[in-house]
């Protein structure tokens with residue numbers, strides 16, 4: 001059965017991430033992916049969750065509490081600064097990361113992820129990614145600013161060295177209203 005983009009993103013993470021590992025939710029938003037990652041790595045794993053909006057961090061904190069997740073460190077900062085927290089919070093390599101791009105649902109639609117900062121974060125996480133580790137990007141591009149971000153990301157990830165990384169694009173071809181698509185980068 002073909003799955004929706006977000007389910008497919010989670011399936012890819014399930015294949016590459018194991019209990020006790022360290023993972024990143026680069027865009028916490030309402031915390032759905034954060035809870036998913038928390039369960040995936042289990043009580044002895046670690047999730048680093050980033051968002052630039054206090055509302056998103058609070059929404060995620062609430063969702064984590066409801067789901068009894070206490071292996072998450074929430075960080076009110078841009079994912080572009082991920083290296084700062086990676087070096088101080090964990091010596092471990094990163095097993096997986098998810099970027100759910102765009103704006104916080106039901107909130108200020110002008111606060112969006114941006115191509116250049118997203119790429120800065122991706123490059124910093126790639127440096128700490130374990131062998132066979134994976135970064136998945138769920139790319140929404142129908143909103144103002146979305147196309148610009150999509151173009152920057154596709155341009156840059158298409159140029160990643162194929163000897164070091166496998167880069168996949170997965171998209172539906174017959175859906176209306178600029179559906180999101182998925183890009184996955186796996187370290188070889």
Ligand SMILES: C[S@@+](CC[C@H](N)C(=O)[O-])C[C@H]1O[C@@H](n2cnc3c(N)ncnc32)[C@H](O)[C@@H]1O
Nearest residue numbers: 027028029030031032033051052078079100104
């Ligand atoms: C589509 S939402 C994420 C949805 C979320 N994954 C969920 O499960 O609900 C995108 C989020 O990215 C956040 N964001 C935008 N720029 C960011 C940045 N530079 N660093 C971290 N988060 C950012 C926004 O504040 C917003 O909450």
